[in-house]
Amino acid sequence: MLTRLGPSVVSAGDASSLTPFPSTLEFNPPVHGVWNIVHMGMLIPEAHQIYVCAVNCMRGVVLTAAEMGMRDRFSCVVLKEEDITRGTVEQVTLEGIADTLRKLPRLPPCVIVFPVCTHHFLGVNMAHIYRELERRFPTVDFIRAFMDPIMRKHLSPDVRLRMVMHDPLKPCDPDERLVVTLGSDFSLDEGSDLRGILSQGGSRLTDIQHCATYEEYLALAQAGTFVSVYPNARLGAERAAKRLGRRHLYLPSSFTYDEIAAQHKELAQTLQLPALDVIGEIAACEEALAHAHEEIGDTPIAIDAAAHPRPLGLARLLLEHNFKVTEVYLDFVSEEDAPAAAWLHDNAPQVQLSSIVMPDLRVASRTREREVLAIGQKAAWFTGTSHFVNIVEGAGLWGFSGIRNMAELMREAWAHEKDTRDLVPRKGLGCPSCF
Amino acid sequence: MNRSNRILPVYTGDVSGACSALFELGGMVVIHDPSGCNSTYNTHDETRWYDHDSLIFITGLIERDAILGNDDKLVHDVVETARELRPRFIALCSSPIPWINGTDFVALCRLIERRAGIPCFYVQTNGMHDYVVGAGNALAEIARQFVEALPPVKNTVNILGATPLDYHTPEAVDCIRQFCEQSGFSVTSCWAMGSTLDELTQAGEASVNLVVSAAGLAAAKVLRKRFDTPFVVGTPYVTGADATALRPVLAQALQKAARYKASSFPCRDGRAQNADAARCIVGDPVICGSLAAAQELSGTGACRVVCPTEASRELLAPCDVATDGEEEVAAALAGAAHVTADPFYEAILPAGTKLTPLPHLAFSGRNAL
Numbered sequence A: 001m002l003t004r005l006g007p008s009v010v011s012a013g014d015a016s017s018l019t020p021f022p023s024t025l026e027f028n029p030p031v032h033g034v035w036n037i038v039h040m041g042m043l044i045p046e047a048h049q050i051y052v053c054a055v056n057c058m059r060g061v062v063l064t065a066a067e068m069g070m071r072d073r074f075s076c077v078v079l080k081e082e083d084i085t086r087g088t089v090e091q092v093t094l095e096g097i098a099d100t101l102r103k104l105p106r107l108p109p110c111v112i113v114f115p116v117c118t119h120h121f122l123g124v125n126m127a128h129i130y131r132e133l134e135r136r137f138p139t140v141d142f143i144r145a146f147m148d149p150i151m152r153k154h155l156s157p158d159v160r161l162r163m164v165m166h167d168p169l170k171p172c173d174p175d176e177r178l179v180v181t182l183g184s185d186f187s188l189d190e191g192s193d194l195r196g197i198l199s200q201g202g203s204r205l206t207d208i209q210h211c212a213t214y215e216e217y218l219a220l221a222q223a224g225t226f227v228s229v230y231p232n233a234r235l236g237a238e239r240a241a242k243r244l245g246r247r248h249l250y251l252p253s254s255f256t257y258d259e260i261a262a263q264h265k266e267l268a269q270t271l272q273l274p275a276l277d278v279i280g281e282i283a284a285c286e287e288a289l290a291h292a293h294e295e296i297g298d299t300p301i302a303i304d305a306a307a308h309p310r311p312l313g314l315a316r317l318l319l320e321h322n323f324k325v326t327e328v329y330l331d332f333v334s335e336e337d338a339p340a341a342a343w344l345h346d347n348a349p350q351v352q353l354s355s356i357v358m359p360d361l362r363v364a365s366r367t368r369e370r371e372v373l374a375i376g377q378k379a380a381w382f383t384g385t386s387h388f389v390n391i392v393e394g395a396g397l398w399g400f401s402g403i404r405n406m407a408e409l410m411r412e413a414w415a416h417e418k419d420t421r422d423l424v425p426r427k428g429l430g431c432p433s434c435f
Numbered sequence B: 001m002n003r004s005n006r007i008l009p010v011y012t013g014d015v016s017g018a019c020s021a022l023f024e025l026g027g028m029v030v031i032h033d034p035s036g037c038n039s040t041y042n043t044h045d046e047t048r049w050y051d052h053d054s055l056i057f058i059t060g061l062i063e064r065d066a067i068l069g070n071d072d073k074l075v076h077d078v079v080e081t082a083r084e085l086r087p088r089f090i091a092l093c094s095s096p097i098p099w100i101n102g103t104d105f106v107a108l109c110r111l112i113e114r115r116a117g118i119p120c121f122y123v124q125t126n127g128m129h130d131y132v133v134g135a136g137n138a139l140a141e142i143a144r145q146f147v148e149a150l151p152p153v154k155n156t157v158n159i160l161g162a163t164p165l166d167y168h169t170p171e172a173v174d175c176i177r178q179f180c181e182q183s184g185f186s187v188t189s190c191w192a193m194g195s196t197l198d199e200l201t202q203a204g205e206a207s208v209n210l211v212v213s214a215a216g217l218a219a220a221k222v223l224r225k226r227f228d229t230p231f232v233v234g235t236p237y238v239t240g241a242d243a244t245a246l247r248p249v250l251a252q253a254l255q256k257a258a259r260y261k262a263s264s265f266p267c268r269d270g271r272a273q274n275a276d277a278a279r280c281i282v283g284d285p286v287i288c289g290s291l292a293a294a295q296e297l298s299g300t301g302a303c304r305v306v307c308p309t310e311a312s313r314e315l316l317a318p319c320d321v322a323t324d325g326e327e328e329v330a331a332a333l334a335g336a337a338h339v340t341a342d343p344f345y346e347a348i349l350p351a352g353t354k355l356t357p358l359p360h361l362a363f364s365g366r367n368a369l
Helices: A037-041 A055-067 A081-086 A089-103 A117-121 A126-136 A157-164 A193-200 A214-222 A231-244 A257-271 A278-296 A311-320 A335-347 A377-383 A399-415 B014-022 B037-045 B063-068 B071-085 B096-101 B105-116 B131-145 B170-182 B197-205 B214-227 B246-260 B285-297 B326-333 B343-348 B361-368
Strands: A004-006 A009-011 A048-053 A074-078 A110-114 A141-144 A175-181 A204-207 A223-228 A247-250 A300-304 A324-329 A352-354 A373-375 A387-389 B028-032 B055-058 B090-094 B120-123 B156-160 B186-191 B208-211 B231-233 B279-282 B304-307 B338-341 B354-357
Touching (some): A048 A055, A048 A089, A055 B014, A089 A126, A193 A399, A223 A257, A278 A399, A311 A324, B014 B028, B037 B055, B063 B096, B131 B197, B214 B285, B231 B246, B279 B326, B304 B326, B338 B343, B343 B361
Parallel strands (some): A175 A204, A175 A223, B279 B304
16 A cells, blocks of 8 residues: 555655556646657658648647757648548548658658557558558658557557667678667767777677768668667667567666676677676776765755666665665656665665656645755756756666766766756757757 | 648647647646647647646546547546646547547536536547637637626727737737727736636626637637627737837727627728738738738738638638648748748748748747747
8 A cells, every 4th residue: 555645756665566656647747858759760860750640749749850950851741630531541641641752852761651549540551551652652761650659558659669760771791890779869978888898899889870871870780789778779679680680689777786797798798808897897986976975965866767767776876875865756667677666665765756747746846945956857847956967868878887977967967057947848858959 | 732741830739729728727628638739738839838837637548448438537537636636627628539539528528527516618629620729619618608797897808819829929918908908998808818717707898809819719709699799800919010000990990899899800801902922921810910901001011811720711801811731821922022921931932032030839839939
């Protein structure tokens, strides 16, 4: 039985499930740094995105592209009531996409198509549409995405896109010295230990973020090994590796020394590379965390799940190093973060777990008795602080260097205020933006 | 094909329009939607979201509940939330899938109202229309359900159709209010910026309604039907033209309407009816029609209004054009030498056409700010 501190808040000691909050109405905080499917699709160089949906659904995605200054890489096909009532959704989808492609000044090498919930519910034959599009535009790679948030028993649009965006990669001879990270929105830090292990052994790491042309993107298929480090990327990377006959390593960003050491070992053994000095790496992490703690002291710390896929793992690391973590914002606990949830349950039961979307949070107080250090934009907004680590989705932090960088980011955030009102409403942190 | 937009965005949708219209009234708006409607609205179409805690939620509809018709969950979640947050009213909006499923929102409203003890109404939306329809329907419902029959008060006016979607600059509504006061009318209510629901309930006492955008017309018609209140369609707040000559025309129209109960459309009828296509203004028909009238009155010349939003035809002069989609608006502007429009329209203008920017939040979103 949960002891609720409020409808949307439960203490870690009372949280006995991976879904500590009931399903009810949802609100959306004015915090938009997390990438959406438009941001992700723009990572494929020269690709053009076409969405087929009603205006209200279209508005958010088309303006995402506009705010990125990339309207020329985005088009819409608008579905109307009469398409539903007359049964012409399939025709409008096909002809609308074809019409759009004919209007473009240059036929793109790749088109990402996004049908929506309506297509599922009306049983639109998307296979036929793609066959016909491929017949009419044989030089174009059509990527079969979806924007169908209603289908919660299936893949989310985010996971699906991270999967299908590798579909254009074609079988070729592997380069065993080339390693590619797939499915992440952010490149790994230049100084990350993953890069270090690879370069020490003469291998090379690259990713979609380093591709300037569609040809360069297709060349990612040459990698002998695919690595995924972001949970939502795992399925797509696995599938691409299986289809292309490549190795795949899932090495998620972690805040546990043992897990990171095991990842180092797995990577080094699989690629037959020398390992880094783990003991030295850990010592450097301890030093960085101690240095951060000297400056941050007993400042209350709030963490959100949008900042990193393992907010509870991060909370555990910080609590073990004497930081005062008071709040963690999440809507569910991932399987990967479950061990940390169990640790908090036993060792830090006072930490408050708070929903991000429950309706009472719309009117909950967003001031705290003491200034908070937030890790993540949502935690910053909910706690009303101007001291926050401005990251989303793990920000490419990985391994021991990821821990050290996080400590440095926290120290920097505590030392210098940010303009929360200005920063957190911006969409797609790290993407091109008109603002 | 008028369904495909190569490069232009779409206008704000009906659901966001409804939310924008109801934002300041102390109610709770619930969008029956899986995800996205709320984030789209508050990211791109709502300038007040960060600073004002308006109760606007989605239901988080999932495919199982949509297919099996689990409306009980919606009712339960809405009632429980309303009991906790105690809004003045509850408004339900639909998105495409509940509309396709034929969800009976009117019945759901009755159930919710009975269980929560809070007035509940449906704003007819389905995500497939633009904001003019959604905001218009929302304000019309307020006019139907909340405005009391009161003895008329001389020289009073309601301002109808003011939302940030059409009036995103801070001074816009103040300017309209000032104009009303200077014209001899005290403002009973402004629908719906800067007025409370209580102020809106008094709207039946006003001697005239001033419709300042297309979104205000439906409410004006309801108030006309319920209280015989005449309306004047036009706005004194125009940017890019000298409104000095327009304001007396509007003031006179208000006075005439109040005296003779005669509605009028100065934004449509107060200008040349045969303007050619060389000079065009693109956007809301009331705002653009008023701008065209102001330009004409100040001697700049006649303009054609190109209106890409819905529910606009009766607001347009014979020379004006209602368009649907990028292809039609491009055709309407093909012969223009001078276009006044949101800067995003530049992408489809013929080479050499001069563009005067008229930023419109309902079109280019935060890029307009």
